[in-house]
Amino acid sequence: MASALAIGERGRGRSTPNPNVGCVIVREGCVVGRGWTQPGGRPHAEAMALEQAGAEVRGSTLYATLEPCAHDSARGPACADLIAAAKPARVVIALSDPDVRTRGRGIERLRAAGIEVLEGVCAAEAGRSMAGWLSRIERGRPYVTLKLATSLDGRIALPDGSSRWITGDAARAHAHLERARCDGILVGRGTWETDVPKLDVRLPGLEDRSSRRILLSSRHPGLVPGSTHPEALEREVRWTPEQARGDVWEVISGVEAIAALPDCNDLLIEGGAQTAASFLAADLVDRLLLYRAPILIGDGKAAIGDIGLTDLAAAHGRWTLIDTRMLGSDRLEVYERARS
């Protein structure tokens, strides 16, 4: 299952509208098939693994990070039926599918075909890996990650705005990997106007993984929410043709509008302080990526603006550290929003 989860990660940021499922088929101790949800959502992980394994599926154990789908669609047959026909001896599943079209019916079909089914193996890990898709299914909005790169004293720039560089190469490369894993990257108006950000993935071999760019702005009447505006950049923010070239941005006018973003499982918030504050104040941040350099800045730009906190006690109990590691001389801390 660990192997299935690992290859399922390959679909992160590319599998929408479908979940980034991983599938591994093992027969007599040998891996005979592997699959993960392909870009755009098809083929499904199970279909890919079954095709690889061919006749070897019979009598094997199939590991899938999500319950196989039970609904036929114009894009292909239901995975539960494909598996039932291929006759593995056993299917091991991490998470059952919350999609109303499946929700237990995939497992029923497998059992009806005489296949042994084991559920709940590595369910927590699978929930984390497919958090974006689960969030969209269960809450109607993407899973939101807020990224901050700060000094030890929580600054993101000098008073004059210069921020190159606070963190080092390894931390910045990791942040680009996080970009590759999400479906959309959002910045606020201030960052958009000041930094002219590209938000692309600058990692060898992953350049094509650059995500949709989303702008949070209620101040530009020429930018209609929901639509893209490659040509409006010059007019609205006086970017030069050179700066605006090739840039396509989706515009939303308020943080609540992320609920309506189509095909976006994982959303990454990259800046700045007011945008971070808006998402935090609305309790719309699920995960915090905190890259910290071993430097002190003192007077400078704060990482987060006003989030409306008036009582320290209310700030506690919200964030749980789930991962920490060194990246060069910087430290990455990953916090998850504690949900009751």
Place this chain on the structure above:
Amino acid sequence: MASALAIGERGRGRSTPNPNVGCVIVREGCVVGRGWTQPGGRPHAEAMALEQAGAEVRGSTLYATLEPCAHDSARGPACADLIAAAKPARVVIALSDPDVRTRGRGIERLRAAGIEVLEGVCAAEAGRSMAGWLSRIERGRPYVTLKLATSLDGRIALPDGSSRWITGDAARAHAHLERARCDGILVGRGTWETDVPKLDVRLPGLEDRSSRRILLSSRHPGLVPGSTHPEALEREVRWTPEQARGDVWEVISGVEAIAALPDCNDLLIEGGAQTAASFLAADLVDRLLLYRAPILIGDGKAAIGDIGLTDLAAAHGRWTLIDTRMLGSDRLEVYERARS
């Protein structure tokens, strides 16, 4: 030697003007004597351990975290002579004594008495344990620790100043232990006026370890630098008699004046942001104790004021992480100033 270093820690914050040395005497696998520098500096660790061991010293191995002193004083004979007379077979030393009155002469006397001497065992650890005393001998000023208790985004209080509580019980208890280990605690005028801080050690059994209180202020003409002012508190800052009762403060008018603080090996800076900035701007901070709670505050009071940084590159390479641990749900990070 690890045992000698551990009991040497008992003298931290109390052994001035002498170093907090630890000494363990081992004979045939058994500890026959242990000593550490007593409050006020006498007896020395070696004298205490020798007295405990008595005749058992002969043929033993004596471990000392610092080279035994070679100078007689009105307060007692030289430890090197006491040891030579007691005739251990071997003496193991962590650090040689940088004090001009000893500097190698203690070791010479031991060797002249036919005792085998081994130097440099756990030297780095001993240097850290006696950093305060070494700083005073070598640089003429105390070893300075800056303590900060912040949120993940580097805030020390809400905009209205409320800071109770950012960190939890375990972190606050650890901070009180750090108070017990230093000789003096310094705050700036703003913290002094606003918080009426006691700066005492509120740990069971360590209440008597409360340190001298030092105020950094150039703004109170009624407070003469260097002297103590129990009675001036009411007049100068309008503390009530209740608030001022029993309070003795030493006043310095600038950060450079810490060089002249008598009998102060370890100095702890506790607040606030401008005071922290003054010490950092003068490059007078040797160690950073960073207690971080897993909360976000957003708009609020920053941990550190203007330190005069104009170039991010200049901020790098100054701080090295030497320890990190969880204290309840908070994380402590300890950084040391990298000195070339």
